[in-house]
Amino acid sequence: MVQKYGGTSVGDAARIRAVADHIVRTAKSGKDVVVVVSAMGKTTDDLLRLAGDVSSVHPPREMDMLLTAGERVSMALMCMALADLGIDAVSFTGSQAGIITDTIHGKARILEVRGDRIREALAAGRVAVVAGFQGVSTDRDVTTLGRGGSDTTAVALAAGLAASSCEIYTDVTGVFSADPRIVPGAAKLARLSFDEMLEIAATGGRVLALRSVEFARNHHVPLQVRSSFTWEAGTTIDEEEPSMEQPLVTAVTHDTSEAKITLPTVPDKPGIAAKLFHGLAGKSINVDMIVQNSSLHGTTDISFTLPKADLQAGMQVVEELASEIGAEPPQADDGIAKVSLIGAGMRTHPGISATMFEVLAANGINIEMISTSPIRISCVVRVGAVEQAVLALHAAFDLEEDGTGN
């Protein structure tokens, strides 16, 4: 089996010893164990600050070389802690573990997992401890996998080694029906489908990165999200079980990391939207929601959301296009938030969106944009209203701990 431990789980010497103790229990039960570790706690932040102190220029290849020092430390320390408990463990860098990636530094994609050295270690009765977040490119350079990279390493290894399971240990006890910091009665979800987890990750749930869930779904690797602090049973994420009745709504999520750009009075003719979003893609800006009103007077408005960090770059693209096509100047808005309802049962129960809009209206919350998928409804609201929206929806759909979930 594969067990992945995040940065807070290996944050200091005492945490590393606690995690080692847990690994030993699994290993002593006779299972082959592959451990994936992140860098300790704030290591990555410290290295980034050093890089800022040294230079204003950060070549991506060298950033990857720098940041991969973090997992190197935590995995070596983990092997030592395991040795202290009488377990023979051996550490592997991304390169040694055979994590082969493309050459895009900072957000490399895994092309192949050549797990020969890990298989040899397991066959010799050893625990394999692998550096998360890193690989080696087809050009033999050290690469990193970007945000959520250690989760992706764990899932890729579980797929490549045909592991029986993949446990993601973190600082929360599982995936909840809403953020417990906002909704005190939020329920821990025992089981989710990959599709639901994908929607949760895409709409603000921070437990797992979108990309690692996609990887797990595509390679049919069931995940378990658990706490390395309480070790209690967490959330299982697996294929949907077609025989089971799905709850209508599983979770309410929210996201305050996005901003909105509106381009008004766009001439309603073919090619404008294509030009706009092609320009944004060229700057690697991830656009999330897009809304275009139907045209009444030959012009239309286009609104879209994007990460706040990309707002300035996005505005530059849109301003150039606006002056080129003679549209009015675009408007930037960083005071928005997105609230979403997610549930596999929505596929067969189309009335959910109406209920959602009624709940928001009853609370005096104005909806600025709407987007839907077969198992999700998202509304953009003012950022100041988002907590109230989450609480109201969580209550309305009966998601609290002892609720029945409809």
Next chain:
Amino acid sequence: MVQKYGGTSVGDAARIRAVADHIVRTAKSGKDVVVVVSAMGKTTDDLLRLAGDVSSVHPPREMDMLLTAGERVSMALMCMALADLGIDAVSFTGSQAGIITDTIHGKARILEVRGDRIREALAAGRVAVVAGFQGVSTDRDVTTLGRGGSDTTAVALAAGLAASSCEIYTDVTGVFSADPRIVPGAAKLARLSFDEMLEIAATGGRVLALRSVEFARNHHVPLQVRSSFTWEAGTTIDEEEPSMEQPLVTAVTHDTSEAKITLPTVPDKPGIAAKLFHGLAGKSINVDMIVQNSSLHGTTDISFTLPKADLQAGMQVVEELASEIGAEPPQADDGIAKVSLIGAGMRTHPGISATMFEVLAANGINIEMISTSPIRISCVVRVGAVEQAVLALHAAFDLEEDGTGN
């Protein structure tokens, strides 16, 4: 050319920027530059402390994995600082630089330097920045080269790449005629032979590790020891020039890191000494000086010096042998120090030792052990007398800054 920068030279962001500035000057003069860096300042100590906090057991393979994180950080930061100054630089781990070693973790020996990737980088007009102290074993595991390892990396690369020169930058301005902390008038030596530098390194001079000097001598790589704080001309270490008159005495060194063991009343018959030193070698204890008095009454005394850190293990070996052969119990003495005179001119002027003994006697310093090589005389004295001995010898042989060196 190869330039090596030690831990204090790259100790913080400001130091890294200063060193990058110096590298740029060399690179802009049109020379190919290969830079070897150590871990920043106290990084290695921090990692060792972490290892101690996590576990009482430290498998050598994992210690090497842990410690090699240090150079990874400093070399990536150095490349960023160079990029900030408009210089295209690329970092290489020991493995990427093709430093192939044997499989002895913690003190691996370099078997081969496959510098292909470095040559390619230089041919592309880039500065190559290489992690010191580390390599990859024939078993594909990460290894470290032990004490002075980064110097050895620099020398090995200079030899493997047929570099025009090898500059070792450190926190002192060169090799001195004695430790300037003891002898304020100690002179910086402009030039030394490899043999002299080997004797200086072996008898307490801490500027260069013995091993890197041996490597340089065996591969005919001239070294320059210089300061990365003042950048002034330092000390050149090269083959002896046979045409030149050698100074009688070049330097006075001292070493307080050793202890002495004496095994009294040993039966004077063949095989005892062999058994003793075979036993010590079996525990990897490095014995330095050995003195055995000539036998008058069928028994003799054997004394030898060894690192203080090995005193306990050494005593165990000697106590076992003593009870086996019926000798008196051995005596341990950690209150000794060694003072040495070094000079290539001693080969042709045998009177130096008499002068040395006279100087020590005139200062009331008792000599406990003596050993000599063709270009060195070492005396063991009480540790409390060693500073006086160094001062007196430095003055007697006229080694001060404006002295003539005889």
